Amino acid sequence: MSSPSLSRSGIERRALGAGLLAVVLARPARADRPGLREAVLGFTGGAEPAEAGVTLDIPPLVENGNTVPVTIAVESPMTDAEHVLRIALFNERNPQPHVVTARLGPRAGRARLSTRMRLATSQRLVAVAEMSDGSFRAANADVIVTLAACVEG
Amino acid sequence: MARVLINLPRTARRGEVIEIRTLIQHVMETGYRPRADGSVAPRDIITHFACLYNNEEVFAAELAPAIAANPFLSFSLVAAESGILAFTWTGDNGFEQTETRSLTVT
Amino acid sequence: MRRLALALLLLGATAEARESSFALMSPETQAMQREDSANPGMLWVEEGRALWDSAGCAGCHGDVAGMRGVAARYPAFDAAPIDLAGRIAQCQEARQHRTPFPRESEEALALAAVIGLQSRGIPVNPPDDPRLAPALARGEALYRERRGQLDLSCAQCHDANAGRHLAGSPIPEAHPTGYPLYRLEWQGMGSLQRRLRNCMTGVRSEPYAYGAPEYVAIELFLMRRAAGMAVETPAVRP
Numbered sequence: 001m002s003s004p005s006l007s008r009s010g011i012e013r014r015a016l017g018a019g020l021l022a023v024v025l026a027r028p029a030r031a032d033r034p035g036l037r038e039a040v041l042g043f044t045g046g047a048e049p050a051e052a053g054v055t056l057d058i059p060p061l062v063e064n065g066n067t068v069p070v071t072i073a074v075e076s077p078m079t080d081a082e083h084v085l086r087i088a089l090f091n092e093r094n095p096q097p098h099v100v101t102a103r104l105g106p107r108a109g110r111a112r113l114s115t116r117m118r119l120a121t122s123q124r125l126v127a128v129a130e131m132s133d134g135s136f137r138a139a140n141a142d143v144i145v146t147l148a149a150c151v152e153g
Numbered sequence: 154m155a156r157v158l159i160n161l162p163r164t165a166r167r168g169e170v171i172e173i174r175t176l177i178q179h180v181m182e183t184g185y186r187p188r189a190d191g192s193v194a195p196r197d198i199i200t201h202f203a204c205l206y207n208n209e210e211v212f213a214a215e216l217a218p219a220i221a222a223n224p225f226l227s228f229s230l231v232a233a234e235s236g237i238l239a240f241t242w243t244g245d246n247g248f249e250q251t252e253t254r255s256l257t258v259t
Numbered sequence: 260m261r262r263l264a265l266a267l268l269l270l271g272a273t274a275e276a277r278e279s280s281f282a283l284m285s286p287e288t289q290a291m292q293r294e295d296s297a298n299p300g301m302l303w304v305e306e307g308r309a310l311w312d313s314a315g316c317a318g319c320h321g322d323v324a325g326m327r328g329v330a331a332r333y334p335a336f337d338a339a340p341i342d343l344a345g346r347i348a349q350c351q352e353a354r355q356h357r358t359p360f361p362r363e364s365e366e367a368l369a370l371a372a373v374i375g376l377q378s379r380g381i382p383v384n385p386p387d388d389p390r391l392a393p394a395l396a397r398g399e400a401l402y403r404e405r406r407g408q409l410d411l412s413c414a415q416c417h418d419a420n421a422g423r424h425l426a427g428s429p430i431p432e433a434h435p436t437g438y439p440l441y442r443l444e445w446q447g448m449g450s451l452q453r454r455l456r457n458c459m460t461g462v463r464s465e466p467y468a469y470g471a472p473e474y475v476a477i478e479l480f481l482m483r484r485a486a487g488m489a490v491e492t493p494a495v496r497p
Binding site: 156157158160174176177178180181221222223225 | 295296297299301302303305306446447
Protein backbone atom coordinates (compact mmCIF):
# COMPACT_ATOMS: atom_id res chain seq x y z
CA MET A 1 0.00 0.00 0.00
CA SER A 2 1.33 3.41 -0.82
CA SER A 3 -0.55 5.18 1.92
CA PRO A 4 1.87 5.71 4.77
CA SER A 5 -0.44 6.20 7.74
CA LEU A 6 -2.58 3.33 8.86
CA SER A 7 -3.19 4.42 12.42
CA ARG A 8 -6.31 6.12 13.61
CA SER A 9 -4.40 9.33 14.34
CA GLY A 10 -2.98 9.18 10.83
CA ILE A 11 -6.49 9.12 9.48
CA GLU A 12 -7.51 12.06 11.61
CA ARG A 13 -4.54 14.05 10.37
CA ARG A 14 -5.34 13.17 6.82
CA ALA A 15 -8.96 14.07 7.33
CA LEU A 16 -8.00 17.49 8.63
CA GLY A 17 -5.59 17.84 5.73
CA ALA A 18 -8.36 17.15 3.26
CA GLY A 19 -10.37 20.01 4.70
CA LEU A 20 -7.43 22.35 4.45
CA LEU A 21 -6.71 21.19 0.93
CA ALA A 22 -10.08 22.47 -0.15
CA VAL A 23 -9.20 25.89 1.22
CA VAL A 24 -5.74 25.93 -0.31
CA LEU A 25 -6.96 24.75 -3.66
CA ALA A 26 -9.55 27.47 -3.76
CA ARG A 27 -6.83 30.12 -3.57
CA PRO A 28 -5.96 31.62 -6.93
CA ALA A 29 -2.65 30.72 -8.55
CA ARG A 30 0.57 32.03 -7.05
CA ALA A 31 1.82 35.23 -8.54
CA ASP A 32 5.26 33.71 -9.19
CA ARG A 33 4.15 30.91 -11.46
CA PRO A 34 4.50 31.21 -15.23
CA GLY A 35 1.32 32.12 -17.06
CA LEU A 36 -0.59 29.72 -19.26
CA ARG A 37 0.70 31.29 -22.45
CA GLU A 38 4.30 31.21 -21.27
CA ALA A 39 3.93 27.52 -20.40
CA VAL A 40 2.52 26.71 -23.84
CA LEU A 41 5.24 28.69 -25.63
CA GLY A 42 7.86 26.96 -23.46
CA PHE A 43 6.61 23.64 -24.79
CA THR A 44 6.50 24.77 -28.42
CA GLY A 45 9.84 26.57 -28.27
CA GLY A 46 8.12 29.85 -29.03
CA ALA A 47 6.03 28.63 -31.97
CA GLU A 48 2.39 29.68 -32.05
CA PRO A 49 0.25 26.50 -32.17
CA ALA A 50 -2.56 26.26 -34.73
CA GLU A 51 -5.99 25.92 -33.16
CA ALA A 52 -7.05 22.83 -35.07
CA GLY A 53 -7.00 19.07 -35.02
CA VAL A 54 -6.98 18.67 -31.23
CA THR A 55 -9.97 17.71 -29.05
CA LEU A 56 -9.80 18.52 -25.35
CA ASP A 57 -12.63 16.73 -23.62
CA ILE A 58 -13.36 17.75 -20.02
CA PRO A 59 -16.71 18.29 -18.29
CA PRO A 60 -17.57 22.01 -18.40
CA LEU A 61 -19.01 21.81 -14.87
CA VAL A 62 -17.01 19.79 -12.39
CA GLU A 63 -18.47 18.17 -9.24
CA ASN A 64 -15.18 17.89 -7.42
CA GLY A 65 -11.89 19.46 -8.43
CA ASN A 66 -9.85 16.65 -6.88
CA THR A 67 -10.46 14.17 -9.68
CA VAL A 68 -11.50 15.53 -13.06
CA PRO A 69 -11.49 13.17 -16.05
CA VAL A 70 -9.81 14.66 -19.12
CA THR A 71 -9.23 13.20 -22.59
CA ILE A 72 -7.06 14.64 -25.33
CA ALA A 73 -7.29 13.33 -28.90
CA VAL A 74 -5.29 14.54 -31.89
CA GLU A 75 -6.22 14.00 -35.53
CA SER A 76 -3.38 12.05 -37.12
CA PRO A 77 -2.98 8.90 -39.22
CA MET A 78 -0.19 7.84 -36.77
CA THR A 79 1.97 6.41 -39.56
CA ASP A 80 5.77 6.40 -39.66
CA ALA A 81 5.63 9.38 -42.00
CA GLU A 82 2.98 11.36 -40.15
CA HIS A 83 2.28 11.09 -36.43
CA VAL A 84 2.07 12.88 -33.12
CA LEU A 85 5.28 13.03 -31.05
CA ARG A 86 4.05 14.61 -27.81
CA ILE A 87 0.82 15.76 -26.20
CA ALA A 88 0.92 18.18 -23.26
CA LEU A 89 -1.73 19.69 -21.02
CA PHE A 90 -1.40 23.01 -19.19
CA ASN A 91 -3.63 24.89 -16.73
CA GLU A 92 -4.18 28.51 -15.89
CA ARG A 93 -4.70 28.64 -12.13
CA ASN A 94 -3.19 25.64 -10.32
CA PRO A 95 0.05 26.27 -8.40
CA GLN A 96 2.00 24.93 -11.41
CA PRO A 97 0.98 25.21 -15.07
CA HIS A 98 2.03 21.69 -16.11
CA VAL A 99 -0.38 18.74 -15.83
CA VAL A 100 0.97 15.96 -18.04
CA THR A 101 3.16 15.45 -21.10
CA ALA A 102 2.85 12.23 -23.06
CA ARG A 103 5.38 10.89 -25.56
CA LEU A 104 4.04 8.63 -28.27
CA GLY A 105 4.57 7.61 -31.86
CA PRO A 106 3.26 5.46 -34.71
CA ARG A 107 3.19 2.34 -32.49
CA ALA A 108 0.49 3.98 -30.36
CA GLY A 109 -1.90 3.66 -33.29
CA ARG A 110 -4.10 6.48 -32.05
CA ALA A 111 -3.09 9.87 -30.65
CA ARG A 112 -5.34 9.75 -27.62
CA LEU A 113 -4.73 10.04 -23.88
CA SER A 114 -7.08 10.01 -20.89
CA THR A 115 -6.20 10.84 -17.30
CA ARG A 116 -7.68 12.52 -14.22
CA MET A 117 -6.49 15.86 -12.93
CA ARG A 118 -6.85 18.28 -10.06
CA LEU A 119 -8.41 21.67 -10.64
CA ALA A 120 -7.78 24.22 -7.90
CA THR A 121 -10.57 26.45 -9.14
CA SER A 122 -12.53 27.37 -12.25
CA GLN A 123 -10.06 28.03 -15.05
CA ARG A 124 -8.88 27.52 -18.62
CA LEU A 125 -6.91 24.50 -19.87
CA VAL A 126 -4.82 24.17 -23.03
CA ALA A 127 -3.81 20.91 -24.73
CA VAL A 128 -0.91 21.12 -27.21
CA ALA A 129 0.31 18.48 -29.65
CA GLU A 130 3.71 18.33 -31.31
CA MET A 131 3.43 16.77 -34.77
CA SER A 132 6.15 14.82 -36.59
CA ASP A 133 6.50 17.61 -39.17
CA GLY A 134 7.55 20.00 -36.38
CA SER A 135 4.26 21.90 -36.24
CA PHE A 136 2.15 22.41 -33.10
CA ARG A 137 -1.62 22.27 -32.66
CA ALA A 138 -3.75 23.19 -29.68
CA ALA A 139 -7.23 23.28 -28.17
CA ASN A 140 -8.53 24.94 -25.05
CA ALA A 141 -11.44 24.47 -22.66
CA ASP A 142 -12.95 26.43 -19.79
CA VAL A 143 -14.03 24.57 -16.68
CA ILE A 144 -16.22 25.61 -13.76
CA VAL A 145 -15.53 23.87 -10.45
CA THR A 146 -18.21 23.65 -7.76
CA LEU A 147 -17.27 22.80 -4.19
CA ALA A 148 -18.54 19.81 -2.24
CA ALA A 149 -21.01 20.66 0.50
CA CYS A 150 -20.07 18.47 3.46
CA VAL A 151 -16.30 18.18 3.65
CA GLU A 152 -14.02 17.29 6.50
CA GLY A 153 -12.08 19.68 8.71
CA MET B 154 4.04 -2.42 -3.30
CA ALA B 155 1.27 -0.23 -4.54
CA ARG B 156 -1.83 -1.92 -5.88
CA VAL B 157 -2.16 -1.66 -9.64
CA LEU B 158 -5.02 -2.32 -12.05
CA ILE B 159 -4.18 -2.82 -15.71
CA ASN B 160 -6.90 -3.44 -18.23
CA LEU B 161 -6.06 -4.71 -21.70
CA PRO B 162 -7.28 -7.53 -23.95
CA ARG B 163 -5.39 -10.82 -23.65
CA THR B 164 -5.47 -11.37 -27.39
CA ALA B 165 -5.69 -9.08 -30.38
CA ARG B 166 -5.51 -9.33 -34.14
CA ARG B 167 -2.30 -8.15 -35.84
CA GLY B 168 -2.59 -4.46 -36.63
CA GLU B 169 -5.49 -3.90 -34.26
CA VAL B 170 -5.36 -0.75 -32.10
CA ILE B 171 -6.03 -1.76 -28.49
CA GLU B 172 -6.88 0.47 -25.53
CA ILE B 173 -4.99 0.12 -22.27
CA ARG B 174 -6.14 1.49 -18.92
CA THR B 175 -3.97 1.70 -15.83
CA LEU B 176 -4.69 2.71 -12.25
CA ILE B 177 -2.11 2.77 -9.47
CA GLN B 178 -2.57 3.45 -5.79
CA HIS B 179 -0.58 6.58 -4.89
CA VAL B 180 -1.36 9.67 -2.76
CA MET B 181 0.13 12.14 -5.27
CA GLU B 182 0.96 14.57 -2.47
CA THR B 183 1.25 17.90 -4.26
CA GLY B 184 3.92 19.60 -2.18
CA TYR B 185 1.59 22.54 -1.57
CA ARG B 186 -0.71 21.15 1.12
CA PRO B 187 -0.25 22.62 4.60
CA ARG B 188 -0.46 20.12 7.44
CA ALA B 189 -2.19 20.56 10.78
CA ASP B 190 1.07 21.76 12.38
CA GLY B 191 1.48 24.51 9.79
CA SER B 192 4.31 22.88 7.83
CA VAL B 193 3.82 21.96 4.20
CA ALA B 194 3.62 18.26 3.31
CA PRO B 195 6.61 17.54 1.06
CA ARG B 196 5.91 16.56 -2.53
CA ASP B 197 5.47 12.83 -3.09
CA ILE B 198 4.24 12.07 -6.59
CA ILE B 199 4.71 9.67 -9.46
CA THR B 200 6.70 11.67 -11.99
CA HIS B 201 7.04 9.23 -14.85
CA PHE B 202 5.15 6.40 -16.51
CA ALA B 203 6.31 4.24 -19.41
CA CYS B 204 4.87 1.33 -21.36
CA LEU B 205 7.38 -0.91 -23.14
CA TYR B 206 6.22 -3.42 -25.73
CA ASN B 207 8.83 -6.14 -26.19
CA ASN B 208 11.36 -3.71 -24.71
CA GLU B 209 10.48 -0.84 -27.01
CA GLU B 210 8.77 2.24 -25.60
CA VAL B 211 5.33 2.79 -27.14
CA PHE B 212 3.96 5.35 -24.67
CA ALA B 213 5.38 7.45 -21.83
CA ALA B 214 4.12 10.31 -19.68
CA GLU B 215 5.58 12.92 -17.34
CA LEU B 216 3.17 13.65 -14.49
CA ALA B 217 2.92 16.87 -12.46
CA PRO B 218 1.30 17.34 -9.02
CA ALA B 219 -1.90 18.31 -10.88
CA ILE B 220 -2.51 14.64 -11.66
CA ALA B 221 -5.18 13.27 -9.29
CA ALA B 222 -4.43 10.80 -6.49
CA ASN B 223 -4.38 7.14 -7.60
CA PRO B 224 -3.31 8.12 -11.13
CA PHE B 225 -5.35 6.86 -14.06
CA LEU B 226 -3.85 6.72 -17.54
CA SER B 227 -5.47 5.38 -20.66
CA PHE B 228 -3.74 5.18 -24.04
CA SER B 229 -3.55 2.87 -27.05
CA LEU B 230 -1.07 0.81 -29.01
CA VAL B 231 -0.95 -1.25 -32.19
CA ALA B 232 -0.90 -5.02 -31.62
CA ALA B 233 2.15 -5.93 -33.73
CA GLU B 234 3.40 -9.25 -32.39
CA SER B 235 2.84 -11.49 -29.37
CA GLY B 236 4.96 -10.51 -26.41
CA ILE B 237 5.29 -8.74 -23.12
CA LEU B 238 4.04 -5.32 -22.11
CA ALA B 239 5.95 -3.76 -19.21
CA PHE B 240 4.42 -0.87 -17.29
CA THR B 241 6.72 1.17 -15.04
CA TRP B 242 5.82 3.99 -12.68
CA THR B 243 8.64 5.98 -11.08
CA GLY B 244 8.47 8.88 -8.69
CA ASP B 245 9.64 10.78 -5.63
CA ASN B 246 11.32 9.05 -2.69
CA GLY B 247 12.64 6.27 -4.88
CA PHE B 248 9.20 5.05 -5.93
CA GLU B 249 9.47 2.50 -8.70
CA GLN B 250 7.12 -0.26 -9.71
CA THR B 251 6.96 -2.43 -12.79
CA GLU B 252 4.14 -4.76 -13.82
CA THR B 253 4.10 -6.98 -16.87
CA ARG B 254 1.28 -8.48 -18.93
CA SER B 255 1.42 -10.74 -21.92
CA LEU B 256 -0.41 -10.07 -25.16
CA THR B 257 -1.13 -12.75 -27.76
CA VAL B 258 -1.40 -11.45 -31.30
CA THR B 259 -3.13 -13.65 -33.85
CA MET C 260 -25.62 28.70 5.49
CA ARG C 261 -28.33 28.70 8.12
CA ARG C 262 -30.52 31.03 6.14
CA LEU C 263 -29.98 28.90 3.08
CA ALA C 264 -30.89 25.78 4.99
CA LEU C 265 -34.04 27.36 6.40
CA ALA C 266 -35.10 28.55 2.98
CA LEU C 267 -34.69 25.00 1.78
CA LEU C 268 -36.87 23.72 4.57
CA LEU C 269 -39.71 26.05 3.71
CA LEU C 270 -39.76 24.53 0.27
CA GLY C 271 -39.93 21.07 1.83
CA ALA C 272 -41.09 18.16 -0.22
CA THR C 273 -40.92 14.44 0.39
CA ALA C 274 -39.14 11.86 -1.67
CA GLU C 275 -41.29 8.95 -2.80
CA ALA C 276 -39.43 6.56 -5.09
CA ARG C 277 -36.03 5.86 -3.59
CA GLU C 278 -32.96 6.65 -5.61
CA SER C 279 -29.23 6.11 -5.07
CA SER C 280 -26.97 9.18 -5.23
CA PHE C 281 -25.55 7.46 -8.30
CA ALA C 282 -28.46 8.96 -10.25
CA LEU C 283 -27.43 12.49 -9.21
CA MET C 284 -23.83 12.17 -10.34
CA SER C 285 -22.35 13.48 -13.58
CA PRO C 286 -22.01 10.99 -16.44
CA GLU C 287 -18.21 11.06 -15.93
CA THR C 288 -18.44 10.07 -12.26
CA GLN C 289 -21.06 7.45 -13.08
CA ALA C 290 -18.72 5.94 -15.67
CA MET C 291 -15.97 5.83 -13.04
CA GLN C 292 -18.20 3.71 -10.81
CA ARG C 293 -19.68 1.58 -13.57
CA GLU C 294 -16.46 0.44 -15.19
CA ASP C 295 -14.27 -1.62 -12.88
CA SER C 296 -11.16 -0.77 -14.89
CA ALA C 297 -11.82 2.94 -14.23
CA ASN C 298 -13.00 2.64 -10.61
CA PRO C 299 -10.24 3.51 -8.12
CA GLY C 300 -12.20 1.65 -5.43
CA MET C 301 -11.17 -1.55 -7.21
CA LEU C 302 -7.59 -0.89 -6.04
CA TRP C 303 -8.82 -1.47 -2.48
CA VAL C 304 -10.78 -4.51 -3.61
CA GLU C 305 -7.55 -5.96 -5.01
CA GLU C 306 -5.77 -5.20 -1.76
CA GLY C 307 -8.63 -6.91 0.08
CA ARG C 308 -8.34 -9.97 -2.13
CA ALA C 309 -4.65 -10.26 -1.25
CA LEU C 310 -5.37 -9.72 2.46
CA TRP C 311 -8.10 -12.33 2.42
CA ASP C 312 -5.32 -14.86 1.88
CA SER C 313 -2.41 -13.20 3.69
CA ALA C 314 -4.43 -12.29 6.79
CA GLY C 315 -5.69 -15.84 7.10
CA CYS C 316 -9.38 -15.36 6.32
CA ALA C 317 -9.34 -17.94 3.53
CA GLY C 318 -8.14 -20.60 5.97
CA CYS C 319 -11.55 -20.72 7.64
CA HIS C 320 -13.83 -19.12 5.07
CA GLY C 321 -12.50 -20.52 1.78
CA ASP C 322 -12.95 -18.38 -1.31
CA VAL C 323 -14.13 -14.82 -0.67
CA ALA C 324 -16.96 -15.54 -3.12
CA GLY C 325 -18.55 -17.38 -0.19
CA MET C 326 -19.24 -13.94 1.33
CA ARG C 327 -21.94 -13.36 -1.28
CA GLY C 328 -24.93 -11.60 0.25
CA VAL C 329 -23.23 -11.00 3.61
CA ALA C 330 -22.74 -7.23 3.30
CA ALA C 331 -26.41 -6.85 2.31
CA ARG C 332 -27.59 -8.06 5.72
CA TYR C 333 -25.48 -6.02 8.10
CA PRO C 334 -25.59 -4.56 10.76
CA ALA C 335 -26.57 -7.79 12.50
CA PHE C 336 -26.95 -8.84 16.12
CA ASP C 337 -24.25 -10.66 18.06
CA ALA C 338 -24.40 -9.81 21.78
CA ALA C 339 -24.91 -6.25 20.50
CA PRO C 340 -25.67 -4.72 17.12
CA ILE C 341 -22.55 -5.09 15.01
CA ASP C 342 -21.66 -3.67 11.60
CA LEU C 343 -19.64 -5.48 8.95
CA ALA C 344 -16.40 -3.73 9.93
CA GLY C 345 -17.03 -4.73 13.54
CA ARG C 346 -17.66 -8.30 12.47
CA ILE C 347 -14.37 -8.48 10.56
CA ALA C 348 -12.54 -7.06 13.58
CA GLN C 349 -14.29 -9.60 15.80
CA CYS C 350 -13.05 -12.47 13.63
CA GLN C 351 -9.51 -11.19 13.91
CA GLU C 352 -9.72 -10.60 17.64
CA ALA C 353 -11.75 -13.57 18.90
CA ARG C 354 -10.88 -16.23 16.32
CA GLN C 355 -7.39 -15.27 15.20
CA HIS C 356 -6.25 -13.76 18.51
CA ARG C 357 -4.59 -10.82 16.86
CA THR C 358 -5.04 -7.08 17.01
CA PRO C 359 -7.66 -6.19 14.41
CA PHE C 360 -6.88 -3.70 11.68
CA PRO C 361 -8.05 -0.35 13.08
CA ARG C 362 -11.29 1.05 11.75
CA GLU C 363 -10.74 3.19 8.66
CA SER C 364 -7.24 1.74 8.11
CA GLU C 365 -6.51 0.90 4.49
CA GLU C 366 -6.51 -2.79 5.41
CA ALA C 367 -9.90 -2.67 7.14
CA LEU C 368 -11.39 -0.77 4.21
CA ALA C 369 -9.83 -3.21 1.75
CA LEU C 370 -11.35 -6.25 3.47
CA ALA C 371 -14.75 -4.57 3.75
CA ALA C 372 -14.51 -3.60 0.06
CA VAL C 373 -13.79 -7.11 -1.20
CA ILE C 374 -16.52 -8.57 1.02
CA GLY C 375 -18.92 -5.81 -0.05
CA LEU C 376 -18.19 -6.48 -3.72
CA GLN C 377 -19.48 -10.04 -3.31
CA SER C 378 -22.92 -8.50 -2.67
CA ARG C 379 -22.86 -5.99 -5.52
CA GLY C 380 -26.25 -5.97 -7.21
CA ILE C 381 -27.89 -7.89 -4.37
CA PRO C 382 -30.84 -6.14 -2.68
CA VAL C 383 -30.22 -4.74 0.80
CA ASN C 384 -31.79 -7.29 3.10
CA PRO C 385 -31.77 -6.18 6.77
CA PRO C 386 -32.09 -9.05 9.25
CA ASP C 387 -35.49 -9.45 10.84
CA ASP C 388 -34.01 -9.88 14.29
CA PRO C 389 -36.20 -8.52 17.12
CA ARG C 390 -33.08 -7.96 19.22
CA LEU C 391 -32.14 -5.19 16.79
CA ALA C 392 -35.37 -3.28 17.44
CA PRO C 393 -34.07 -0.96 20.18
CA ALA C 394 -31.00 0.05 18.13
CA LEU C 395 -33.16 0.54 15.05
CA ALA C 396 -35.47 2.86 17.00
CA ARG C 397 -32.45 4.70 18.38
CA GLY C 398 -31.05 5.06 14.84
CA GLU C 399 -34.29 6.57 13.59
CA ALA C 400 -34.39 8.96 16.55
CA LEU C 401 -30.81 10.05 15.84
CA TYR C 402 -31.75 10.55 12.20
CA ARG C 403 -34.65 12.81 13.13
CA GLU C 404 -32.89 14.68 15.94
CA ARG C 405 -31.75 18.24 15.24
CA ARG C 406 -28.07 18.72 15.86
CA GLY C 407 -25.19 21.17 15.62
CA GLN C 408 -24.93 24.91 15.35
CA LEU C 409 -27.09 24.70 12.23
CA ASP C 410 -29.76 22.87 14.25
CA LEU C 411 -30.58 20.51 11.39
CA SER C 412 -31.58 16.87 11.41
CA CYS C 413 -30.51 14.31 8.84
CA ALA C 414 -34.16 14.01 7.84
CA GLN C 415 -34.48 17.72 7.12
CA CYS C 416 -31.86 17.44 4.41
CA HIS C 417 -32.21 13.87 3.24
CA ASP C 418 -36.01 13.40 3.37
CA ALA C 419 -37.51 16.88 3.14
CA ASN C 420 -34.97 18.33 0.69
CA ALA C 421 -33.54 15.39 -1.21
CA GLY C 422 -33.00 16.34 -4.83
CA ARG C 423 -32.59 20.06 -4.05
CA HIS C 424 -29.22 21.74 -4.10
CA LEU C 425 -27.03 22.86 -1.23
CA ALA C 426 -24.16 25.15 -2.21
CA GLY C 427 -24.03 23.58 -5.67
CA SER C 428 -24.23 19.93 -4.51
CA PRO C 429 -27.42 17.97 -4.97
CA ILE C 430 -28.74 16.59 -1.66
CA PRO C 431 -29.04 12.82 -2.02
CA GLU C 432 -31.42 10.51 -0.15
CA ALA C 433 -28.51 9.22 1.95
CA HIS C 434 -28.64 5.54 1.15
CA PRO C 435 -25.78 3.45 2.58
CA THR C 436 -25.64 1.14 -0.43
CA GLY C 437 -22.16 1.92 -1.78
CA TYR C 438 -19.82 1.60 1.22
CA PRO C 439 -16.95 1.45 1.60
CA LEU C 440 -16.63 3.76 -1.39
CA TYR C 441 -14.18 5.99 -3.21
CA ARG C 442 -15.04 9.63 -2.61
CA LEU C 443 -13.36 12.12 -4.93
CA GLU C 444 -13.38 14.63 -2.07
CA TRP C 445 -11.35 12.22 0.07
CA GLN C 446 -9.13 11.14 -2.80
CA GLY C 447 -9.45 7.73 -1.26
CA MET C 448 -11.64 5.03 0.17
CA GLY C 449 -13.83 5.59 3.21
CA SER C 450 -16.51 3.92 5.30
CA LEU C 451 -20.11 4.93 5.93
CA GLN C 452 -18.99 6.15 9.35
CA ARG C 453 -16.52 8.54 7.75
CA ARG C 454 -19.32 9.82 5.51
CA LEU C 455 -21.65 10.28 8.50
CA ARG C 456 -18.91 12.20 10.29
CA ASN C 457 -18.71 14.56 7.29
CA CYS C 458 -22.45 15.25 7.53
CA MET C 459 -22.17 15.84 11.27
CA THR C 460 -19.32 18.32 11.00
CA GLY C 461 -21.24 19.79 8.06
CA VAL C 462 -23.93 21.00 10.46
CA ARG C 463 -21.22 22.02 12.97
CA SER C 464 -21.88 19.21 15.40
CA GLU C 465 -19.33 17.02 17.13
CA PRO C 466 -19.12 13.62 15.39
CA TYR C 467 -19.05 10.42 17.47
CA ALA C 468 -15.79 8.49 17.68
CA TYR C 469 -15.23 5.78 15.06
CA GLY C 470 -16.94 2.57 16.12
CA ALA C 471 -19.49 4.34 18.38
CA PRO C 472 -22.80 2.44 18.78
CA GLU C 473 -24.64 5.54 17.51
CA TYR C 474 -23.18 4.98 14.03
CA VAL C 475 -24.26 1.35 14.03
CA ALA C 476 -27.75 2.47 15.06
CA ILE C 477 -27.91 5.05 12.27
CA GLU C 478 -26.60 2.49 9.79
CA LEU C 479 -29.27 0.02 10.90
CA PHE C 480 -31.93 2.63 10.25
CA LEU C 481 -30.44 3.65 6.88
CA MET C 482 -30.19 0.01 5.77
CA ARG C 483 -33.82 -0.61 6.76
CA ARG C 484 -34.78 2.52 4.83
CA ALA C 485 -32.83 1.22 1.81
CA ALA C 486 -34.18 -2.34 1.99
CA GLY C 487 -34.49 -3.78 -1.51
CA MET C 488 -32.07 -1.31 -3.13
CA ALA C 489 -29.01 -2.85 -4.79
CA VAL C 490 -25.64 -2.91 -3.04
CA GLU C 491 -23.16 -0.82 -5.09
CA THR C 492 -19.84 -1.47 -3.30
CA PRO C 493 -17.36 -0.12 -4.26
CA ALA C 494 -19.29 3.00 -5.31
CA VAL C 495 -17.78 6.32 -6.36
CA ARG C 496 -19.12 9.62 -5.03
CA PRO C 497 -18.07 13.25 -5.56
